[in-house]
Amino acid sequence: MKNMSKMLFFFMLMLSILIMISTNNWFSMWMSLEINMIAFLPIMYEKNYLNSKNMIIYFLIQTMSSMIFIFSMIFMYKNYMMNMINMIMLMSILMKMGVPPLHLWLPMIMENMNWYNSFLLMTFQKIIPMMIMTYLMNMDLIIYIVLISAIISAIGGLNETSLQKIMAYSSMNHSSWMILSMKFENKLWIIYLIIYTLIMMMIIIIMNNYNIFYINQMNMNMNIMEKMFMMFNFMSLGGLPPFLGFLPKWLILQFMMNMKMYYLMFIMIMMSLIILYFYLQIINSSLMINSNLNKWIFMKKLNIKYNYMIMFMNLTLPMMMMLMIFL
16 A cells, blocks of 8 residues: 555656646746655655654755745746846755755755665656756856856765765766756756666665665675676766766767867866766775675576676667767
């Protein structure tokens, strides 16, 4: 019964996204945000104190940002101080997504969530705010937000040992790339989000199966193939060529080079390298410390086929996409 009710709320969450896709009216956008929040709160629910605290924090943050959004919307209809109203509306959307400098709630609540809820928060919950942001992209403020987000997300996760907090800061960094992509091409952020969602799904399935929440747990129980699988996925998430995660960053870098935004490109690459350092710490903990080398003998054939398929896709798909672009 519990799973059935969660499925119902998940369908509500999908419905809110469909409402957003099918409208260009500000009121309908606000309504989709509210349905999205109402659907996600019961999905978050678990019977423990920390989870109840998470739900209250999430509810307060989302409610506050929704209030700011609807007040901005009312003033927008009156054509009053449009630049200021657009900026306030943009800030409310950034607060909803947990993008720096309005990000402090995101690592706090993700640390106490299960992996599947964290996955929803980092992926599906970005869709509606991102779509609203496409209507607010004519502002010079966007570049400064991207820079602040990239720098804070890179510095914030440096001393973290909680994998969920690291993933939260990583999500902020990827959000900055997605927001930046909107400046160049409206649909590019969708490609980025789809690829990010696929990679995160593959990582979180293993994290959830082994109940891994901290870096020092990465060396436990996994066989060699699964560790290699995790390593490839983290490298892909970091945007290393020739993995799948490199493709959207490469497209964004091309746009930046064409527009001669060299300083911004340099900062974004440097911040991504710091984020990659987080992933290398996780890979190092997984492969180098107390690695159970003898476990590869007992792997199931199904797991081997599945892991090889994902690795093959991770390596070949970006190459195929590049060939399609050049040809």
